[in-house]
Amino acid sequence: GRLGTSLLRAMIATHPEACVVNESHFCGAVYEKLHRQLKHTEGAQFVEEVLDYLFKLWWVQEMNLEREQVRQISLRGSGTWGDVYFALLAAAAMQQGVRIVGDKTPKHIRYIPLISDWLPRMKFIHIVRDPRAVVSSFLATDVGPNDLAPAIDHWMKAAQCHIQHAERLGPSRYLVVKYEELVANSVPVLQDVCRFLGLEFDEDMMTFHE
Numbered sequence: 001g002r003l004g005t006s007l008l009r010a011m012i013a014t015h016p017e018a019c020v021v022n023e024s025h026f027c028g029a030v031y032e033k034l035h036r037q038l039k040h041t042e043g044a045q046f047v048e049e050v051l052d053y054l055f056k057l058w059w060v061q062e063m064n065l066e067r068e069q070v071r072q073i074s075l076r077g078s079g080t081w082g083d084v085y086f087a088l089l090a091a092a093a094m095q096q097g098v099r100i101v102g103d104k105t106p107k108h109i110r111y112i113p114l115i116s117d118w119l120p121r122m123k124f125i126h127i128v129r130d131p132r133a134v135v136s137s138f139l140a141t142d143v144g145p146n147d148l149a150p151a152i153d154h155w156m157k158a159a160q161c162h163i164q165h166a167e168r169l170g171p172s173r174y175l176v177v178k179y180e181e182l183v184a185n186s187v188p189v190l191q192d193v194c195r196f197l198g199l200e201f202d203e204d205m206m207t208f209h210e
Contacts, residue, residue, distance in 0.1 A: 004127045004179035009104040010208040011182075011190060017199055018100040021092050023059065026085050026103070027111035030054055035081070042080040047071055050084050065091045082118025100197055109158060112165045116173070123196065124169065126162045129179035 009020045034053060040046040048071070054060055055067050065088070073087035093101035102125075108115065112124060166174045175196045182189045186206060194201045 004129050004182065005104050005106055007179075008125065008127050008177065008182065008193075009102070011186070011205050012102060012193065012197075014205050014208040015100075015194070015199060015202050016204060017098050017202075018102070018197070019093060019096040019098050020102040020104050021063070021089060023105045024085075024088060024103050025057075025059065025105055025107070026088065027105075027114065028107050029057065031081060031111070031114075042078045042083075044075060044079060047074045047079040047084060050081075054084075054088070060088075063092060063095075065095065069094070080118070082115075085115070086119055100199060109161050109165075112161075113168070116169060123173050123175070124165065125175045125177060125193065125196070126166070127177045127179055127182070128159070128162070 009022065012018050013020045030050065030053060034050060035041075038046060038049055040049075051067055051071060051074075054070075070084070070087045070091045073090050074083045077083035077086075089101045089103060093099065115122060116124070162176070166176065175193065177189060177193065187201075190205050191201045
């Protein structure tokens with residue numbers, strides 16, 4: 001992978017008390033599409049309209065979630081954008097029988113201020129990788145910038161965003177993981193990740209590749 005998010009997702013998802021949704025794209029594909037179009041911003045009708053769109057997306061369909069369950073969880077609150085996003089993740093956690101759920105959507109970097117306001121208890125993990133490896137990976141694939149200068153600029157802007165988010169949220173809600181350390185010293189790094197998430201480290205996390 002380019003950033004290391006897939007590796008970290010696989011490790012966390014192997015924990016018996018956790019699962020990680022693989023790229024919900026909730027903010028970029030749903031919120032950005034609808035938030036200027038919908039007449040309401042909360043309530044039962046608003047939730048129905050968001051779910052009508054959400055459950056037509058192929059990657060949401062592949063999650064095999066029950067729409068009614070997502071609707072009910074959304075309406076335990078006021079039925080806001082944050083409530084619907086929480087409900088989507090909560091339904092995924094209930095489906096897997098776990099108590100901790102995450103969302104690996106790298107493009108959500110742009111929406112961390114919004115998400116952190118929606119869900120004040122949500123935590124964020126930033127995995128940072130040697131920029132030389134990231135840029136090299138971009139140049140070798142058709143995903144992301146494919147010229148040197150734009151690829152470097154992409155990494156720099158992302159790094160600046162993460163610095164701002166870390167300062168705003170603080171260490172109780174924002175953890176930085178270095179990709180190279182995760183690969184070379186997986187156990188102590190994963191122990192830190194588990195403490196951050198309120199989990200006990202589980203040796204099963206080292207079997208993610210099986």
